[in-house]
Amino acid sequence: MPGKTFYIETFGCQMNAHDSEKVVGTLVSEGYAQVTTPDEAELVLYNTCSIRDKAEQKVFNRLQNFKRNGKGKVIGVLGCVAQQEGEKIFERAPHVSLVAGSASYSQLGQMLVQLEAGNRRVTGLSFDNPEAFDTPFTRRDNPHRAFLTIIEGCDKSCAYCVVPFTRGPERSRTSDSVLAEARGLADKGYTEIMLLGQNVNSYRDPSPAGWDFATLLARVAEIPGLRRVRYTTSHPRDFVRRIVDAMDGNPVICDQVHLPVQSGSSRVLAAMDRLYTRDEYMRRIEWIKSAKRRYALSTDIIVGFPGETDADFQQTLDLMDKVQYDSMFSFKYSPRPNTAALQMEDRIPEDEKQRRLLIVQEKQRGIQIRRNAELVGTIQEVLVESYNPALQQWGGHTSCNRTLNFTHSDPEARDLAGTYLSVRVNRAGPNSLVGETATVV
Ligand code: 5AD
Ligand code: SF4
Numbered sequence: 001m002p003g004k005t006f007y008i009e010t011f012g013c014q015m016n017a018h019d020s021e022k023v024v025g026t027l028v029s030e031g032y033a034q035v036t037t038p039d040e041a042e043l044v045l046y047n048t049c050s051i052r053d054k055a056e057q058k059v060f061n062r063l064q065n066f067k068r069n070g071k072g073k074v075i076g077v078l079g080c081v082a083q084q085e086g087e088k089i090f091e092r093a094p095h096v097s098l099v100a101g102s103a104s105y106s107q108l109g110q111m112l113v114q115l116e117a118g119n120r121r122v123t124g125l126s127f128d129n130p131e132a133f134d135t136p137f138t139r140r141d142n143p144h145r146a147f148l149t150i151i152e153g154c155d156k157s158c159a160y161c162v163v164p165f166t167r168g169p170e171r172s173r174t175s176d177s178v179l180a181e182a183r184g185l186a187d188k189g190y191t192e193i194m195l196l197g198q199n200v201n202s203y204r205d206p207s208p209a210g211w212d213f214a215t216l217l218a219r220v221a222e223i224p225g226l227r228r229v230r231y232t233t234s235h236p237r238d239f240v241r242r243i244v245d246a247m248d249g250n251p252v253i254c255d256q257v258h259l260p261v262q263s264g265s266s267r268v269l270a271a272m273d274r275l276y277t278r279d280e281y282m283r284r285i286e287w288i289k290s291a292k293r294r295y296a297l298s299t300d301i302i303v304g305f306p307g308e309t310d311a312d313f314q315q316t317l318d319l320m321d322k323v324q325y326d327s328m329f330s331f332k333y334s335p336r337p338n339t340a341a342l343q344m345e346d347r348i349p350e351d352e353k354q355r356r357l358l359i360v361q362e363k364q365r366g367i368q369i370r371r372n373a374e375l376v377g378t379i380q381e382v383l384v385e386s387y388n389p390a391l392q393q394w395g396g397h398t399s400c401n402r403t404l405n406f407t408h409s410d411p412e413a414r415d416l417a418g419t420y421l422s423v424r425v426n427r428a429g430p431n432s433l434v435g436e437t438a439t440v441v
């Protein structure tokens with residue numbers, strides 16, 4: 001590969017987005033230059049997601065485009081579809097040369113050497129690799145907010161979920177390496193850190209210190225220079241009260257908890273093998289609601305899991321009424337390869353899934369309008385991210401993870417990105433807030 005240029009497109013969750021930052025950093029350190037279109041690139045990479053069938057189809061659509069005009073390019077499939085489909089991808093898309101799952105990225109350097117040597121069937125599909133993909137070369141996309149992986153993989157076996165098959169078993173990083181990376185980020189000027197893992201709550205320090213997640217969270221938040229620490233994603237079964245105590249103990253930990261419930265029916269939760277009942281979930285919600293600060297709550301919901309009756313679905317709606325989530329991701333159940341639910345009977349027809357999804361989304365929209373309206377008149381601290389010249393508005397996020405767009409009368413019109421400002425909320429919609437700066441913090 002003479003010019004050594006590459007293009008990468010990323011699908012899926014924040015874990016995948018962060019993996020791509022590590023892949024990009026590694027490629028750049030190997031002398032590759034990143035380009036912004038696949039046409040310009042010699043190496044074209046897709047970092048893929050297979051959580052639902054639609055996500056998986058996206059990559060095959062992309063690969064179709066190269067059947068005719070991919071001459072001379074080296075094409076690689078990374079991430080969850082790569083891990084799930086393995087060498088079958090070479091059959092389905094013979095112009096692909098690299099298939100590698102996230103558990104093998106620490107061998108990316110060797111895989112590149114093989115590609116450069118002209119090998120047209122390079123794979124990285126093994127889970128036998130105990131190392132996390134810890135690389136000094138991570139190329140972070142945002143100069144102020146950084147992702148930081150604390151645990152990879154997942155040991156749960158939710159009946160619908162492909163992740164344990166695509167990301168392998170849990171591997172926690174040592175607390176020393178997490179703290180060293182967090183301090184390094186603070187030294188470089190990052191002020192917000194998002195701790196990442198498929199299930200951060202089951203973090204267990206493999207070093208003798210043996211910290212759990214609550215301890216790690218508290219220690220990261222004490223690092224000088226950090227103003228915000230978030231984490232995602234949580235499994236309710238492993239969400240212990242000490243996590244709320246750690247949050248209460250340090251306002252650097254943001255006012256936000258994402259606690260995926262999936263269903264409001266204990267019967268469906270049991271069928272999903274979620275390892276908690278509705279009451280156990282609601283107990284955690286009560287801990288959060290009775291905490292010292294007000295925490296924004298968000299969740300994930302699946303409608304139309306096999307066997308979900310109308311009564312089960314009503315329980316999900318009822319749970320939404322009780323919790324009043326600040327935001328939500330909702331999905332139609334999508335059958336996934338290898339998962340237990342694939343064998344379950346009583347599939348819900350597509351149009352019924354669609355009907356339930358629309359009901360959930362409409363209900364949540366109403367809840368969000370009310371929740372956001374409650375913030376009108378308050379002053380929120382915003383980490384400024386961008387400027388929209390058409391609207392003459394700056395934009396950023398609050399600690400409670402709302403998008404807040406605001407006007408700012410700064411005669412010098414300096415670049416505010418990366419600063420923290422106090423903003424008065426004047427208006428609220430279902431998905432964002434609008435305001436104006438109060439005083440500079
Ligand atoms: N079908 C639909 N939604 C799913 N999710 C995970 N697997 C599936 C599936 N097979 C949803 C869950 C999870 C979120 C990341 O994606 O709600 O929390
Ligand atoms: Fe998609 Fe799950 Fe893989 Fe993330 S871990 S990329 S959500 S399949």
